Amino acid sequence: MSKLKGRSLVSITDYSKDDILKILDIAEEFEQNQRQDILRGHVIASLFFEPSTRTRLSFESAVQYLGGSIIGFASPDVSSVTKGESLKDTILTVSNYSDLIVMRNPLDGSARYASEVSPVPILNAGDGANQHPTQCLLDLYSIRKTQGSLDNIHIAMIGDLKYGRTVHSLVQALSLFGATFHFVSPDSLKMPSSVKTVVKNAGLEYHQYTDLTEVIPIADILYMTRIQGERFPDPLEYEKVKNAYILSNDMLDDSKETMKVLHPLPRVNEITEDVDDNPKAYYFQQAKNGIYIRQALIAAILGLK
Amino acid sequence: MNRRTELKVSAIRNGTVIDHIPAEVVYHVFGILNLDQTANQVYLGTNLDSKKLGKKGIIKISGKYFKDKEISKVALVAPNATLIEIKDYEVTKKENIHLPESVSTIVKCINPKCVTNNQNVPTSFTVTKDHKGNMKLFCKYCEKAMSQANLEFL
Numbered sequence: 001m002s003k004l005k006g007r008s009l010v011s012i013t014d015y016s017k018d019d020i021l022k023i024l025d026i027a028e029e030f031e032q033n034q035r036q037d038i039l040r041g042h043v044i045a046s047l048f049f050e051p052s053t054r055t056r057l058s059f060e061s062a063v064q065y066l067g068g069s070i071i072g073f074a075s076p077d078v079s080s081v082t083k084g085e086s087l088k089d090t091i092l093t094v095s096n097y098s099d100l101i102v103m104r105n106p107l108d109g110s111a112r113y114a115s116e117v118s119p120v121p122i123l124n125a126g127d128g129a130n131q132h133p134t135q136c137l138l139d140l141y142s143i144r145k146t147q148g149s150l151d152n153i154h155i156a157m158i159g160d161l162k163y164g165r166t167v168h169s170l171v172q173a174l175s176l177f178g179a180t181f182h183f184v185s186p187d188s189l190k191m192p193s194s195v196k197t198v199v200k201n202a203g204l205e206y207h208q209y210t211d212l213t214e215v216i217p218i219a220d221i222l223y224m225t226r227i228q229g230e231r232f233p234d235p236l237e238y239e240k241v242k243n244a245y246i247l248s249n250d251m252l253d254d255s256k257e258t259m260k261v262l263h264p265l266p267r268v269n270e271i272t273e274d275v276d277d278n279p280k281a282y283y284f285q286q287a288k289n290g291i292y293i294r295q296a297l298i299a300a301i302l303g304l305k
Numbered sequence: 306m307n308r309r310t311e312l313k314v315s316a317i318r319n320g321t322v323i324d325h326i327p328a329e330v331v332y333h334v335f336g337i338l339n340l341d342q343t344a345n346q347v348y349l350g351t352n353l354d355s356k357k358l359g360k361k362g363i364i365k366i367s368g369k370y371f372k373d374k375e376i377s378k379v380a381l382v383a384p385n386a387t388l389i390e391i392k393d394y395e396v397t398k399k400e401n402i403h404l405p406e407s408v409s410t411i412v413k414c415i416n417p418k419c420v421t422n423n424q425n426v427p428t429s430f431t432v433t434k435d436h437k438g439n440m441k442l443f444c445k446y447c448e449k450a451m452s453q454a455n456l457e458f459l
């Protein structure tokens with residue numbers, strides 16, 4: 001039984017270093033032995049106020065591998081939400097029928113609010129542009145699994161570092177473990193100063209680049225992200241930078257032997273398909289690790305591990 | 306304090322004076338302290354000459370003292386304001402108003418997609434200063450930061 005029992009997970013910063021390691025350890029156990037009938041008799045609610053098939057299926061398969069049942073909805077048009085029911089009322093109602101609520105909601109901060117009003121724990125599956133802590137934990141799991149440890153790695157983050165919530169959360173979490181950060185982006189999409197302050201306050205180093213090729217030889221992890229055209233006020237500027245942050249297989253020649261390429265998926269064109277067959281490509285396995293992490297979270301929060 | 310200022314300030318027998326309010330936020334302070342709803346006598350001066358602020362405002366509330374928590378909200382818009390308490394024409398307390406650690410319900414979140422702007426959820430912020438000493442408000446819900454220039458009062 002751990003300290004995680006009964007606690008909501010809204011933001012990765014809700015978890016201490018020990019909490020994170022505990023979840024990664026439990027996830028590892030599920031990777032070894034995925035089917036464990038420990039959720040029998042438990043009901044998990046899965047409330048998706050906006051569709052996200054990928055995340056929803058990952059949660060639902062995690063519940064089913066553990067022998068639990070699922071209730072809920074996959075999009076708001078089939079629920080009472082369309083009739084104008086408040087979030088609070090939906091949460092209070094559904095908490096009567098379930099032991100834990102997995103929620104995806106387009107409003108920023110909706111998960112924190114739900115955790116305040118709900119008598120059962122909330123597991124945030126994404127609240128708008130704000131937090132997506134299970135993505136962060138599966139990233140950490142993937143890094144530890146491929147590098148042997150989370151301590152003192154060199155991680156390069158590439159693409160939209162200004163608006164990308166996954167990279168912000170990952171910087172916060174890795175700052176607990178002593179990483180060195182290499183931020184690669186066009187000038188207009190640089191890492192926000194609030195995130196860089198987290199790195200500085202942890203006594204760690206970061207370096208900023210505009211050229212992707214510079215970081216390839218030094219990185220243990222290349223964390224690629226999408227650059228979306230609509231982030232640019234000037235379409236001409238987007239045209240100029242969009243091809244500068246694409247990773248192709250020939251660029252990986254001088255990378256470290258143990259280096260891995262990660263991406264939160266779905267990708268558009270930032271990793272060319274010829275990278276997929278390179279053993280350094282890890283993004284599909286990374287997505288698979290999400291199931292072990294979600295199994296671990298559900299089991300830990302319900303006090304079953 | 307010179308004699309003339311002292312006379313002005315002492316014009317109420319018992320109560321509270323808030324001095325050194327930048328003229329442009331006097332009405333904000335009025336609102337923050339809910340002075341539009343009080344039955345007490347309130348004097349409001351604005352566009353007074355001030356060496357420090359250029360033009361300043363001053364508010365005097367007769368027969369009323371404020372809790373720290375109430376008065377600290379004034380520092381959100383007037384970080385250099387002074388709080389003076391008067392008892393029987395004597396100044397019994399004079400100090401700078403300090404920033405509160407947190408603020409609820411009076412400020413709106415700047416983020417249009419924040420749950421507080423879309424559901425019936427009262428706002429709540431923690432107040433901090435950045436490395437340059439500028440005030441920042443962090444929304445407890447959407448985790449966005451706002452600077453003083455972005456504050457909008459409910």
Ligand SMILES: [Zn+2]
Nearest residue numbers: 414419444447
């Ligand atoms: Zn907010």
